Amino acid sequence: MISRHWFCVLAILLAAAPIHAQGVKLVEAPLAQACVRIELSMELAGKITVKQDDKENSFPHKAEAKHVFLERILDTIGNVGAKSARHYLTADSTITFNNNEASKRSLRDERRFLVAQRVKDQVVTFSPQGPMTRSEMELTEHFDTMAVAGLLPGKNVEVGKTWMIPNAVVAALCEFDGLTENQLEGKIEKVMDNIAHLSIAGKAQGINVGAQVGMLVNARCEFDIKEGRIVFLEWKETIERQQGPVSPALSADVTITLKRTPIEEPEQLNKFALVPVPKAETPPVALTNLRFQDVKKRFELSHARNWHAVSPDDNPQLVMRLVERGEFIAQATITPWKKIDPKNAMNLTDFAELVAKTPGWALDKETERKTLDQLPKGHHTVHRVIASGELEGVRTVQYFYLVVGTSGEQLIATFSVVPQLATRLGSADLEMVREIVFPE
Numbered sequence: 001m002i003s004r005h006w007f008c009v010l011a012i013l014l015a016a017a018p019i020h021a022q023g024v025k026l027v028e029a030p031l032a033q034a035c036v037r038i039e040l041s042m043e044l045a046g047k048i049t050v051k052q053d054d055k056e057n058s059f060p061h062k063a064e065a066k067h068v069f070l071e072r073i074l075d076t077i078g079n080v081g082a083k084s085a086r087h088y089l090t091a092d093s094t095i096t097f098n099n100n101e102a103s104k105r106s107l108r109d110e111r112r113f114l115v116a117q118r119v120k121d122q123v124v125t126f127s128p129q130g131p132m133t134r135s136e137m138e139l140t141e142h143f144d145t146m147a148v149a150g151l152l153p154g155k156n157v158e159v160g161k162t163w164m165i166p167n168a169v170v171a172a173l174c175e176f177d178g179l180t181e182n183q184l185e186g187k188i189e190k191v192m193d194n195i196a197h198l199s200i201a202g203k204a205q206g207i208n209v210g211a212q213v214g215m216l217v218n219a220r221c222e223f224d225i226k227e228g229r230i231v232f233l234e235w236k237e238t239i240e241r242q243q244g245p246v247s248p249a250l251s252a253d254v255t256i257t258l259k260r261t262p263i264e265e266p267e268q269l270n271k272f273a274l275v276p277v278p279k280a281e282t283p284p285v286a287l288t289n290l291r292f293q294d295v296k297k298r299f300e301l302s303h304a305r306n307w308h309a310v311s312p313d314d315n316p317q318l319v320m321r322l323v324e325r326g327e328f329i330a331q332a333t334i335t336p337w338k339k340i341d342p343k344n345a346m347n348l349t350d351f352a353e354l355v356a357k358t359p360g361w362a363l364d365k366e367t368e369r370k371t372l373d374q375l376p377k378g379h380h381t382v383h384r385v386i387a388s389g390e391l392e393g394v395r396t397v398q399y400f401y402l403v404v405g406t407s408g409e410q411l412i413a414t415f416s417v418v419p420q421l422a423t424r425l426g427s428a429d430l431e432m433v434r435e436i437v438f439p440e
Contacts, residue, residue, distance in 0.1 A: 023156040023157045023158035023159070023161070023188075024156065024157055024158075024159070024188060024191055024196050024225065025155075025156050025225070026152045026153050026154070026155065026156070026157050026188065026196065026198075026223060027079075027152060027154050027155065027228065028079060028149040028152055028154075028228055028229060028230070029227065029228030029229060031073045031076050031079070031080075031081055031149060032073060032074075032075070032076050033072065033073065033074070034072070034073050034262070035070065035071070035072045035073075035262070035263050035264065035265050035266060035269060036070075036071050036229070036260050036261060036262055036263060037068075037069075037070055037071075037259075037260075037261045037263050038067065038068065038069050038070075038071055038145050038258065038259070038260055039067075039068050039257075039258070039259040039261075040065075040066070040067040040068070040069075040142060040143060040145065040256070040257070040258050040259075041064075041065065041066050041067075041256070041257045042063070042064065042065040042066075042142070042143065042254065042255070042256050042257075043063075043064055043254070043255045044061070044062060044063040044064070044252050044253070044254045045061075045062050045252060045253055046060075046061055046062075046239070046250060046251050046252025046253060047059060047060055047061055047250070047251055047252070048061045048097070048248045048249065048250055049243070049248060049249040049250075049251070050243075050248045050249070051243060051249075059097060059098040060096075060097075060098060060099055061095075061096070061097055061098075061250070061252065062095070062096040063093065063094065063095045063096070064093065064094045065092065065093035065094075065139070065142065066090055066091075066092055066093075067088065067090060067091050067092075067140075067142060068088070068089040068090040068091075069086045069087060069088040069089060069090075069091070070086065070087045070089070070263070070266045070268055070269055071084050071085070071086050071145060071146075071269075072084060072085045072086075072265070072266075072269040072274075073146065074274075074277070077118065078150075079149050079150055079152070079154055080146055080147045080149055080150040080168075080169065080172070081116075081118075081145075081146030081147070081149070082117070082118045082146070083115065083116070083117045083118065084115070084116045084117075084145075084146055085113070085114075085115055085269050085273070085274055085277055086113070086114045086115070086116060086140075086269075087112060087113050087266070087268035087269055087273075088107055088112045088113075088114065088140070089112075091106060091107040091112075091139055091140060092104070092105065092106045092139075093105045093106075093139055105135050105136075105138075105139050106139070107136055107139060107140070108136070110127075110129055110130075111127045111129070111132055111136055113127065113128070113129070113268070113273070114126065114127050114140055115127075115128060115277055115278075115283070116140075116146060117283055118146070119282055119283070121168065121171065121172075122177065123141060123144055123146065123172070124141075124283060124288055124305070125137060125140045125141045126283055126287045126288045127287065128276035128277055128278065128287065129276070130287070131286070131287065131288075131289050131290060131291040131302055132290060132291065133290060133291050133292070133293075134290050134292070134309065137290060137305065143173065143235070143256050143258065144172040144173055144175075145258065145260070146172075147168075147169050147172035147173055148173075148221075148230050148233060148258065148260065149230065150165070150166060150168070150169030150172070151165060151169060151173075151186060151198070151200060151221065151230065151233075152186075152223065152230070153186065157188050158188070159188050159189070159190060159191060160187070160188065160189075161187070161188060162185050162186060162187045163185070163186050163187075164182075164184070164185055164186075165182070165184040165185065165186055165200065165202075167179050167182050170182045170184050170204050171206060173235070174204050174206060174213075174215050174217075174237070175208055176204070176206030176207060176208055176213065177206070177207050177208055177209065177325055177326045178206055178207040178325065178326055179204065179205075179206045180205045180206050180207070181203070181204060181205040181206075182202075182204050183202040183203050183204065184200060184201070184202035184203075184204055184217055185200070185201060185202050186198055186199070186200050187199045187200075187201075189220075191225075194224065194225050194226050195222050195223065195224060195225065195231075196222070196223040196225055197220065197221075197222055197223075198220065198221045198222070198223060199218075199219065199220050199221075200217060200218075200219040200220070200221065200235075201217060201218050201219070202216075202217060203215065203216050203217070204217065207326035208241065208244075208247075208326075209244055209245075209246055209247060209308065209323055209326065210244040210245040210246060210247075210323045210326045210327060210328050211241050211242050211243065211244025211245075211247055212241070212242045212244075213239065213240070213241045213242070214239075214240040214241075215237050215238065215239055215240075216237065216238040217235070217236070217237050218236045218237075219233065219234060219235040219236060219237075220233075220234050221233040221234070227262050229260060229262050230260060231259070231260050231261065231262075232258065232259055232260070233256075233257070233258040233260070234255070234256070234257050234258075235255070235256040235257075235258070236253070236254070236255050236256075237253075237254045237256075238252075238253050238254075239251065239252045239253075239254060244328075245321050245323055245328035246308040246310050246321050246323055246328075285304070286302075288304075288305060289302045289303060289304055289305070289435075290302065290303055290304075290305055290307075292309070292318070294318070294336070295313050295314065296336075297439055298336045298409065298411075298438075298439070299334075299336060299409070299411060299436055299437065299438055299439075300436075300437050300439075301334075301432060301435045301436045301437060302435040303320070303432050303435060304428070304431075304432075306322055306323055306324050307320045307321070307322050307332065307428075307432070308320060308321050308322075308323060316335070316336075317333055317334065317335045318332075318333070318334040318335075319331065319332070319333050319334075320332045320333075320334075322425070322428060324424065329417065329421050329424050329425060330415055330416060330417035330421065330424075330425045330428070330429075331415070331416045331417075332413065332414070332415050332416075332429070332432065333413070333414045333416075334411055334412075334413045334414075334436075335411060335412045335413075335414075336409075336410070336411045337410040337411055337412055338410060339407075339408045339409055339410065340404075340408045340410060341408055342380040342381070342404055342405070342406060342407070342408045345380065345381045345404045345410075346383075346402060346404075348369060348370070348371050348383045348385075351383045351385065351400075351402045352366070352369050352383075352385045355385055355387075355398075355400040355412075355414075356387070358414075360391060360392045361389060361390075361391055361398070362389050362390045362391075363387050363388075363389040364387070364388050364389035364390070365387060365388050365389070366385065366386070366387040367386045367387060367388065368384065368385065368386035369384075369385050369386075370383070370384050370385075371383050371384075372384060376434050376435075378405055378406055378437055378438055378440075379403060379404070379405065379406070379436075380404045380405060380406045380408075381402070381403075381404040382401060382402065382403050382404070382433065383401065383402040384399065384400065384401050384430075385399075385400040386398070386399050386400075387400070388419065391416060394418070395418060395419055396416050396417065396418060396419075397416075397417050397418070397419055397422045398414060398415065398416050398417075399414070399415040399429045400412065400413075400414050401413040401414070401415075401429075401433050403433060403436055405438035406438075407438065407440075409438040409439075411436070413429075413432070413433055413436070415428075415429040
């Protein structure tokens with residue numbers, strides 16, 4: 001009896017040994033056409049630091065956001081989603097700066113059906129129904145749920161073992177335009193009740209909209225072995241962002257919580273709902289451009305997403321900066337002007353003389369003076385003057401536009417760029433001017 005007992009124990013141990021050596025299969029089930037329900041929340045607490053006149057002033061800053069949406073993965077790149085359709089049930093955020101009254105954002109009902117598409121390693125969220133506002137874009141270009149599957153190593157891993165998180169996944173989840181350092185490491189901590197408990201920790205550095213960002217990450221997630229899905233993720237990060245061309249310095253602690261539940265195909269994302277989704281590898285510019293409306297409703301325009309507004313809403317001028325792949329290229333200033341009878345619009349010569357007297361501008365050479373033809377609907381006259389010189393002591397090329405509407409509305413648009421980046425600006429100035437619309 002004794003020898004039989006020990007033989008049974010030995011048989012059990014031998015049978016268990018290969019399983020332990022084999023570990024847990026940390027591989028997501030196929031993503032293509034998979035549907036999940038996402039519950040996403042974010043809490044941020046920190047301070048914003050602004051440098052003015054060689055002095056630094058810090059202000060408390062808080063933000064909260066909650067999103068609930070259904071997501072269907074339409075395309076993949078490796079083990080991460082490349083394109084998805086989403087139907088938002090909830091999308092709200094609250095931002096409190098310097099303990100002032102909170103600013104709230106939400107989605108319009110006609111923008112609840114969206115597409116998220118990875119374009120040149122960046123996720124672009126857009127609506128097939130028409131352009132979004134910047135606040136709607138910022139509200140929905142949140143934590144990259146399509147990249148979450150990339151946290152898994154895609155192979156069998158024993159409990160206690162670690163693996164490195166791929167650069168592309170780190171850049172996506174940390175919202176970096178460019179990654180400069182990646183030390184994020186995953187580890188399988190334990191397995192209980194068919195759930196593998198994982199940890200993700202380490203530091204990363206990169207560039208976000210032209211600003212250098214350092215990030216310390218401490219996260220945990222739960223992988224449902226039976227479903228083959230990450231079903232829960234708590235992502236904590238400590239951020240140190242330096243001041244950039246379109247954003248102030250920020251020090252903050254952020255907690256992001258994600259619940260990811262596999263579901264059957266929902267009606268909101270069935271084949272009929274997907275009909276308006278563009279098939280192109282790059283979404284149409286008409287859908288990805290953002291819509292800006294002046295708070296006093298004097299004008300509105302559609303512009304590319306790499307133009308970022310840096311002026312407050314109540315500012316008499318709209319100031320925007322063009323940032324491409326983290327590099328500050330040019331600045332645009334749009335100033336509404338007095339309304340006139342369009343028959344009395346300023347002539348080209350007088351406009352050239354006017355802009356030559358711009359405060360802080362020392363004109364050196366005028367390279368173009370032209371009245372544009374083939375004007376968009378609603379434009380009566382558009383003059384353009386291009387000149388080089390010094391702006392506040394800095395060598396600069398400036399593109400001046402006078403835009404007169406058919407009802408006499410006027411505005412002056414000025415685009416400023418250093419000479420070595422003038423070719424990078426390309427035709428972006430003219431494209432924006434042609435998108436200016438005056439109220440009927």
